[in-house]
Amino acid sequence: MSANASGWGGGYVTDVPYIPGYYRHQSPLHLNLACLIGGVAGLHLAPGRPLSYLELGCGRGFGALALAVCNPAWQVLGIDFNPAHIAAAQALAAEAGVANARFVEADLATFAADPASHDIPEVDVASLHGVWSWVGDAVRAGIVGLLARKVRPGGIVHLSYNALPAWQGALGLQRLVRAAGERLAASSERQVEAGFDIVRTLAAAHAFHLYGNPFVDSLIERSDHRHTTYLAHEFMNEAWRPCFHADVVAALAEAKLSWVGSAQLLENFSALMLSDEVRSVSARFDDPVMRELVKDVCLRRGLRQDVFVRGPRRLPTSERDAMLGNVVLGLMCPEAEFDWEFKVPSGSAALEERFFGPIVTALAQGPRRVSELLALPELSRHDNPAELVGMLVGTDQALPLLAPPGAPDPRIILFNRLAAKHFVRPGNLNNGSALAVSGTGAPVPCTMLDLFVAARLDEDKPPDVASWAAMLGQGQPETEQERLHGFIEGLLTERAPLWRRLGALAAPAR
Ligand SMILES: C[S@@+](CC[C@H](N)C(=O)[O-])C[C@H]1O[C@@H](n2cnc3c(N)ncnc32)[C@H](O)[C@@H]1O
Numbered sequence: 001m002s003a004n005a006s007g008w009g010g011g012y013v014t015d016v017p018y019i020p021g022y023y024r025h026q027s028p029l030h031l032n033l034a035c036l037i038g039g040v041a042g043l044h045l046a047p048g049r050p051l052s053y054l055e056l057g058c059g060r061g062f063g064a065l066a067l068a069v070c071n072p073a074w075q076v077l078g079i080d081f082n083p084a085h086i087a088a089a090q091a092l093a094a095e096a097g098v099a100n101a102r103f104v105e106a107d108l109a110t111f112a113a114d115p116a117s118h119d120i121p122e123v124d125v126a127s128l129h130g131v132w133s134w135v136g137d138a139v140r141a142g143i144v145g146l147l148a149r150k151v152r153p154g155g156i157v158h159l160s161y162n163a164l165p166a167w168q169g170a171l172g173l174q175r176l177v178r179a180a181g182e183r184l185a186a187s188s189e190r191q192v193e194a195g196f197d198i199v200r201t202l203a204a205a206h207a208f209h210l211y212g213n214p215f216v217d218s219l220i221e222r223s224d225h226r227h228t229t230y231l232a233h234e235f236m237n238e239a240w241r242p243c244f245h246a247d248v249v250a251a252l253a254e255a256k257l258s259w260v261g262s263a264q265l266l267e268n269f270s271a272l273m274l275s276d277e278v279r280s281v282s283a284r285f286d287d288p289v290m291r292e293l294v295k296d297v298c299l300r301r302g303l304r305q306d307v308f309v310r311g312p313r314r315l316p317t318s319e320r321d322a323m324l325g326n327v328v329l330g331l332m333c334p335e336a337e338f339d340w341e342f343k344v345p346s347g348s349a350a351l352e353e354r355f356f357g358p359i360v361t362a363l364a365q366g367p368r369r370v371s372e373l374l375a376l377p378e379l380s381r382h383d384n385p386a387e388l389v390g391m392l393v394g395t396d397q398a399l400p401l402l403a404p405p406g407a408p409d410p411r412i413i414l415f416n417r418l419a420a421k422h423f424v425r426p427g428n429l430n431n432g433s434a435l436a437v438s439g440t441g442a443p444v445p446c447t448m449l450d451l452f453v454a455a456r457l458d459e460d461k462p463p464d465v466a467s468w469a470a471m472l473g474q475g476q477p478e479t480e481q482e483r484l485h486g487f488i489e490g491l492l493t494e495r496a497p498l499w500r501r502l503g504a505l506a507a508p509a510r
Helices: 028-037 062-070 083-096 115-119 137-150 168-184 188-204 214-223 228-235 245-253 276-282 288-298 317-325 353-365 370-374 385-394 410-423 448-457 465-472 478-501
Strands: 052-056 075-080 101-105 123-128 151-162 258-262 303-309 328-331 341-344 347-350 398-401 432-435 444-447
Touching (some): 028 123, 028 258, 028 317, 028 385, 028 398, 062 075, 062 083, 062 101, 062 410, 075 083, 083 101, 137 151, 151 245, 168 188, 168 214, 168 228, 188 228, 328 478, 353 370, 370 385, 385 398, 410 432, 410 448, 432 448, 444 448, 448 465, 448 478
Parallel strands (some): 052 075, 052 123
Antiparallel strands (some): 328 398, 341 347, 432 444
16 A cells, blocks of 8 residues: 555655755756856846745755855745655754745645735745656646746746656556555555565566666666665655656646746757757757757656746847856866766767866866956857856856855854754765855755765864764775775865865865
8 A cells, every 4th residue: 555645645755754955956046047048038146136936845945945045135935745844944944043944834736726825925936846747737736826826027937857758668667666565565665665676576587668778777777776765756656747848838838937948058059969860850840849859759868957937038149148248157176077078968079178178277266257267368269158158067067156155154154064964874975965155156066975074174173084984984894984084085185175165165274
């Protein structure tokens, strides 16, 4: 029987709280870039300027809180129907003294029609990560109703979901994991383990729908390394249903939302995504939604990260470029580790060194405005801020910032310390997290291990790598503790200077 069959969950997993995480695509600074790259007016972002942000299905609220702490002038609101999530988010907000974030327990299926929703302000940005394809029709309708009432004209909506046709070959896998798991175990975490056990056995026996499909193979392979909590929320929901982009676009049109591009910035550059042959087919259609269907049929992408605007305002290129020129970028890796080549669906792409080389060298000194970077005299050319921003941010090697950082204040240090204390566990060191920062408006994406190390460095004691490795490697063989020790040493030399440059570390270099 389903662990979630009775009560208020409507078939969504409720017996185990979701993992805390930070997803950079949800940041308004990042979504603003997706709009500008798509040629559409984004947000008026500036240090100290108010913005209203709403996250629907916010889980434990870590992402919403990180954005709130980094942007004291913003009002941040998270909604989720799981009281364990809301209680955790409210407790961290209170403990860390985050006064500009609020969390409300409400069921999205009914909230839009509930008088309690009248208190929710009009918002500039709404984000739903990991919600849409995991909930049923009534919840989706409620979400659209809420967006229709609460997103201001010109406001942005970010929505991620499992996409068709990528997931079509995995429908049998998902159904089997859920149905088998429900019969073999009680809690949804044990169910998903038991379900995948059956799937692996059948895949090894070359079950037709579980073997030889690269997408299905990768799901089975990854299930070995993923936390059971994540897997339970991914696979054990009764209403889970992947969607075609065109159907999501049609649903959101009810809220007067228009699709403007992908929050995975590289996906907006069709030369990187599609071969010439496919692009010539795509070019036969004027309709961007039709072109996305061609793309989805050709690409493997199983998770779409769509960006919508309520009343998009198309910008002349000169105006769009001026707005992109105003964006500040911070480098996210040491210069020596910068990747000049990366894999893309159409093959591999190489960044032109005569253009990007001087830009990366300048960014290695500290955050810089795009207009300043484009004016560097050494550049082979001085045009195309969309390409500059798209490639550097799209490969996760740069982060958009509101301004260069200030020194972290005690609020920031406290938040990072509390996040490390509450969330870092020996079993989740590679999970995604973030470091709060002062002044830039942009939490720095990192792993749980990074968060732990950065928070310890800010404790004003000399680094004690041996005891950190022992603590994090608890119960693991000595070799694992040695591996962790070496890894942490690497973070201190390579990452700590980077965190300092991005304003995420107060402690001076030792
Ligand atoms: C996969 S989790 C994603 C959480 C968070 N957005 C993240 O990415 O970490 C989906 C979230 O949607 C919430 N949810 C599911 N159905 C809901 C409903 N009917 N009303 C409100 N929240 C819901 C769940 O409780 C859960 O926190």
